[in-house]
Amino acid sequence: MTNMGRPEYSQGVRQAIQQIHRNQSDFVLGGRFTLDDLRASRFCLCPSGWGWGWRLSLAIVTQCVPVIIQPNVTQPFEDLLEGTPYSYDTFAVRLTKEDIPQLPAILRSIPQHKLCSMQQMLARVYRAFLWQRPHGPTHANAYDLTQILLCRRAKALAASYQRSGKHPMAYLSRHPLECPDTLDKAAIRFD
Known part of the structure; x- marks a missing residue:
């Protein structure tokens, strides 16, 4: 089996x-x-x-x-x-x-x-669940949404490093990450 x-x-x-x-x-x-x-x-x-x-x-x-x-x-x-x-x-x-x-x-x-x-x-x-872009770059796809989720995770990780202050990677949190972490910030709509 x-x-x-x-x-x-x-x-x-x-x-x-x-x-x-x-x-x-x-x-x-x-x-x-x-x-x-x-x-x-x-x-x-x-x-x-x-x-x-x-x-x-x-x-x-x-x-x-x-x-x-x-x-x-x-x-x-x-x-x-x-x-x-x-x-x-x-x-x-x-x-x-x-x-x-x-x-x-x-x-x-x-x-x-x-x-x-x-x-x-x-x-x-x-289209947001497809990895390819059969309808051109105007529609968000899975890659775009994955980037937003990775940004969200990176920001959360940086915040936890910053709070701890003692983590060996805490220096990474000194500079804010400039990436969209929501659909709105990424200007993504499904219209």
Whole structure:
């Protein structure tokens, strides 16, 4: 058995979904799928199991509303997007492992206007999850957001060095870092 099939690898999420919903007629679980299949879907499950978030990236890029069931996992750029008009709750559904038995009912209860709003937000933010720039330099991509997050970390590290005063690298905090550490400071919008 590979790691992918082991319950501890996915925190038991994938196995619970398969066990409870394998006969659900409007669910596609496992097997082969194409990007067109994802584009034609309203929701795409993004359970734990692939640490690098392949399912989430595919869902976002195909503008299929991600249904994230990943206990204790911070999503890509989540800290950066939180508190902005582009936070995950504007384009994704977040559920817990305990929600798995009610998954079909939960998804069916999402009003059409909310689903449309989430899909519209995905159309605005998906480029930020791509590393290449298929639409030219005018749209922020994953590289740009990673730079902002690295700046944020560097500033936090410099501040901790400065507070300690005794750290061997404290001298690095003498000069302020001149880099944007928020979407606003980087003048990034997803319009």
